[in-house]
Amino acid sequence: MPKTTSMVFNILAKKEGKTWIAHCLELDIVATAKSLETVKGEIKDLILAQVDYAFSNDNLENLYRPAPAEAWKEFYQCQSKKQVEDKLTIKSAFQETRGLKSFVPPWIVAKTCIAEGPCIA
Secondary structure, three states: OOOOOEEEEEEEEEEEOOEEEEEEOOOOEEEEEOOHHHHHHHHHHHHHHHHHHHHHOOOHHHOOOOOOHHHHHHHHHEOOEEEEEEEEEOOOHHHHHHOOOOOOOOEEEEEEEEEOOOEOO
16 A cells, blocks of 8 residues: 655644734744634645645745744643644645646645633743
8 A cells, every 4th residue: 555645734823913823833934814714724725835836846945944933932832722633635736737747745734723822931
């Protein structure tokens, strides 16, 4: 049986005022929205696009750009955490439109930590 490869990305989702912010820590990309569901969808779309583009254009050396240490610290120190894991299928938009044949992973795993309370400083 062939083994399938996946990539894992950690996302910190938190509410600041009336805005939800989602931060993908491995790629240091951020999305904002007025609802938790919308921001989760937005950050996942950004992650999928970033991964697809990097693999389709043979640009893997620039794929990972970790978030600052403060963001990672906040991710690991949140007192009230709700963790959700989603498996996202990658459908390569770049390969379809350009006829590329490079490898793109079949899916990624997005682990979202939803901070519902104050974090320890």
